[in-house]
Amino acid sequence: MMKNHQCGTRRRLYASVGLASCMGLGLFGPALYPAHGQSASSPDVSLYGINANDELVRYDFAAGSVATIGQVRNNDGTALGGIKGMAHIPGQLNLIGFWNDPSDGRARVVYIRPDTALGTLVGTPLDAGEITGATVAVSSASGNPEVYAVQATGSAVDFQIDTGQVVPTEQFAARVEVLGAAISYGGQYDIPVTVQITAGNGSVEPFGSYNGAVSGNVNTNQGGYSYTYPDTMEPNTPIAVNATSWVKNGYGDPSTNNGWRRYMSVSSASGTAQVKVLRDGDAVPNIQGFLNQGSVVSFVSDYIDPTSNTIQLQANQAIYLFELGTTNLSSAAADFQDLVVLVTLAKDVQSLQTPSAGSRLLHVDHRTGSFEALMSLANQYDGLAAESDQVFYGTSDNQLFRIDVGAQTETLVGTAQYGRQSALELYQADLSGFSKDVDQLMGLDPSTAATIGTPLSLGAADLETFVILPNSVLQFAAFD
Numbered sequence: 421m422m423k424n425h426q427c428g429t430r431r432r433l434y435a436s437v438g439l440a441s442c443m444g445l446g447l448f449g450p451a452l453y454p455a456h457g458q459s460a461s462s463p464d465v466s467l468y469g470i471n472a473n474d475e476l477v478r479y480d481f482a483a484g485s486v487a488t489i490g491q492v493r494n495n496d497g498t499a500l501g502g503i504k505g506m507a508h509i510p511g512q513l514n515l516i517g518f519w520n521d522p523s524d525g526r527a528r529v530v531y532i533r534p535d536t537a538l539g540t541l542v543g544t545p546l547d548a549g550e551i552t553g554a555t556v557a558v559s560s561a562s563g564n565p566e567v568y569a570v571q572a573t574g575s576a577v578d579f580q581i582d583t584g585q586v587v588p589t590e591q592f593a594a595r596v597e598v599l600g601a602a603i604s605y606g607g608q609y610d611i612p613v614t615v616q617i618t619a620g621n622g623s624v625e626p627f628g629s630y631n632g633a634v635s636g637n638v639n640t641n642q643g644g645y646s647y648t649y650p651d652t653m654e655p656n657t658p659i660a661v662n663a664t665s666w667v668k669n670g671y672g673d674p675s676t677n678n679g680w681r682r683y684m685s686v687s688s689a690s691g692t693a694q695v696k697v698l699r700d701g702d703a704v705p706n707i708q709g710f711l712n713q714g715s716v717v718s719f720v721s722d723y724i725d726p727t728s729n730t731i732q733l734q735a736n737q738a739i740y741l742f743e744l745g746t747t748n749l750s751s752a753a754a755d756f757q758d759l760v761v762l763v764t765l766a767k768d769v770q771s772l773q774t775p776s777a778g779s780r781l782l783h784v785d786h787r788t789g790s791f792e793a794l795m796s797l798a799n800q801y802d803g804l805a806a807e808s809d810q811v812f813y814g815t816s817d818n819q820l821f822r823i824d825v826g827a828q829t830e831t832l833v834g835t836a837q838y839g840r841q842s843a844l845e846l847y848q849a850d851l852s853g854f855s856k857d858v859d860q861l862m863g864l865d866p867s868t869a870a871t872i873g874t875p876l877s878l879g880a881a882d883l884e885t886f887v888i889l890p891n892s893v894l895q896f897a898a899f900d
Contacts, residue, residue, distance in 0.1 A: 467861070467878065468508075468515060468534050469843070469854070469886035472580055472589070474501040476515075476537040479878045480891070486879040490537035492517070492530075500530055500539045502589055502655070504578075504842075505554035505804070508887040509565045509786075515887060516567055516786045518551030522591065522655065527551045527571060529786050534889075543789030549573050550590065552779065553804030553814065553844070553885070559783075560809050567784045568794075570801045570814060574778040576736040577765040580882070581699065583691030585658035586738050586763050593652045593769045594619065594659055596761060598627065598638050598645035603745050603758040605667055612637035612680060613744060613759050615645075616662040618689065619653055623662075633666035633680035638759070652768055660689035663759045665744035684744050693749055696741040696756055700733040701818045701839040723762075735800060735817060736765040781812065781823065794825050803844035803885070805851060813851060813866060815841035820853075820869035834869030838862065843885045854883045861886075 467479040476489040492500045505518040514531040517539070521528055526545035532538070554569040579588040588594075596617050603611045614636035617624050626647035628636030638645050664685040672679030688695045723732055723739065731739065742759035743749065766772045781795040799821060801814035812823040814830075818839040822831045838855035841864075845852045850872070851864045859881045863872030 464891050465888055466891055467886050467888050468506075469878075469880060469883035470503050470506060470517070471880060472882035472884060474499060474503070476532065476534070477880045477883075478534070479880060482891070489535070492532055492537050492539045494530075494539050494541060500541075502550075503530070503532075504802075504884045505551040505569050506532070506885040506887055507554040507556045507567050507569075507786075508889050509556050509567070510889075516554070517885075518546075518554060518569060520550045520590065521545065524548065525591075529784070529789050543785070543787060546571070546782070546784070546789055546791055549779075550578075552578075553801050554784075555804045555806040555812070555844075555846070557806035557809040557812075566809070567786045568804065568806060568809070568812065569782045569784050570779045570797065570804050571782055572779045572800050573796075574800055576734060576800055577767055579736070579738070579765060581697050581738065582658065584688035584695050584697055584740075585660045586697070586765070587656055587658045588653075588765055590655050590767075591652050592655070592657075592765045592767065593649060593772050594766075595646065595648040595764045595772050596626075596659075596661070597647075597764070598643075599739070599760040599762050600643075600757065601639040601759045603639060603665055609668070610639055611683065611745075612666040613639040614664050614666070615759070615761070617647065618658075618660045618662065619649065620657040624649075629677075630662070630664065632677040634675065634677050648769065648772055650769065658689070659763060660687060661695075661740050661742075661761050661763075662687045662689075663742050663744055665758065684747075686742055686744060688740055688742075694743045694747070698731045698733075698739045698741065700731060700735060700737070702731045734764070738763045781825065783809075795823070795828055797823065798830055802840070802842050803853065805844035805846040807846060807866075813844060813846070815844055815853060817841065818855075820864060820866075822866075833867065834865075836864060836869045837871045838875070843883060845886060845888055847888050852888075854886060856882050859883075 464482055469477050475491050478489055479486045494500055500519045503517045503519050507516045515534055517530045517532050519528050519530045525548040528545050529542045530539045531542055549571040551569045551571050556565045556567055559566045577588050577590055577592040579586050601613045605611050612633040614630045615627050615638055616630040627638050627645045630636055665683045666680040667683045668674050668679060669681040686694045740761040741756040743756045744758035779797045779800045780793050783792045783794055799816045801816055803815040805813045810825045814821045814823055818836045818841055820833040820836060822833050838857050840856040841853040842856050843854045851866045852861055853864050854861050860875035860877050862875035865872055
């Protein structure tokens with residue numbers, strides 16, 4: 421059972437100055453920023469967010485400035501990386517984050533000082549599963565603001581795309597599949613394509629020799645080219661794909677490797693424009709196939725949402741599109757289906773065979789780590805905001821859902837204009853989200869998910885989570 425949290429508690433790392441009582445939710449002053457159309461004046465509040473580099477950053481709305489406070493670490497200097505859920509209780513100073521302990525996969529409550537980024541682990545661990553979003557709502561039972569969070573229970577793994585590499589942010593298993601290849605030499609003969617996969621500093625050639633045009637060729641129309649890594653890999657291990665196209669050398673037997681020479685070698689890790697990397701929600705490239713070959717659409721047709729004409733993948737998947745025939749990317753020959761590769765991630769090898777998704781909504785005692793599971797959720801959420809302790813909003817990539825605890829329902833509200841909505845905050849009556857696709861903060865209509873006003877560039881990239889609190893909270897006093 422949850423313990424009642426008393427407004428005046430002093431059980432914090434440090435105490436506040438000038439905060440005599442708990443502030444009610446949504447009573448901090450004027451609208452966040454003019455994008456919401458309520459006020460042209462800037463409020464005396466700041467946004468605190470944690471980015472993909474595990475750094476706590478602060479954006480001051482009044483000053484229009486951003487500053488990096490530091491990497492979140494505990495007292496012994498250990499980095500507390502991968503925090504994706506954070507909340508703030510009005511009247512307190514610590515930010516309340518959730519850190520996933522890599523040693524056992526269990527979530528831990530961490531108090532974070534907003535002035536130094538110092539983190540302190542609190543209470544006992546929760547169950548295994550990453551906390552991907554957190555918020556505060558006034559409990560109808562206690563009348564006090566309390567913490568709620570969404571915890572991933574499925575097999576999906578979050579990742580970033582960094583210069584053509586898929587970089588998982590947690591321990592993972594991986595499968596790499598060739599969805600197809602189509603490239604010919606002026607329509608005279610099909611050009612062999614060979615593939616090499618790299619993960620960290622190691623490489624594998626599961627489809628035959630990377631240096632063998634015939635023995636490693638995947639441009640055969642046979643399919644079935646799939647490789648699953650036998651073991652899990654550590655967080656932040658980048659996965660890249662290398663590809664080579666081959667042409668006849670004019671003197672060897674083309675039925676053997678000796679009859680071919682390298683034409684073009686491309687590595688996705690180089691960040692070259694010869695490779696496009698797509699994830700869920702990206703627009704489908706409108707590129708026609710060269711020399712009557714199939715277009716990109718024909719290769720990824722199983723992964724297209726026909727309503728929005730966007731790529732429809734699981735949150736743990738990405739597609740590589742290679743151009744291996746020309747460096748003139750404005751020519752008709754640049755059709756980007758010379759090699760099409762799908763990468764799928766999961767928490768373990770078993771989950772790659774039987775993938776699952778989902779999460780659950782928790783009511784968490786941030787002082788002890790004890791929790792109550794309120795609801796099982798069909799989706800995994802990247803952000804969480806509270807209208808009340810019974811109604812929440814969650815983002816799954818660019819989709820906004822309304823979560824009703826009383827009715828035990830998840831209802832799709834709509835699709836946001838910008839993808840990868842990594843965090844949510846309900847400030848006053850305004851729902852604000854942060855899109856990592858454009859690195860901007862924006863107002864979202866809670867009834868439609870439409871963008872309200874003009875998105876705001878903070879000068880801070882790849883925020884995983886954020887909260888907003890008054891600048892008066894920065895008046896610190898040491899707590900003995």
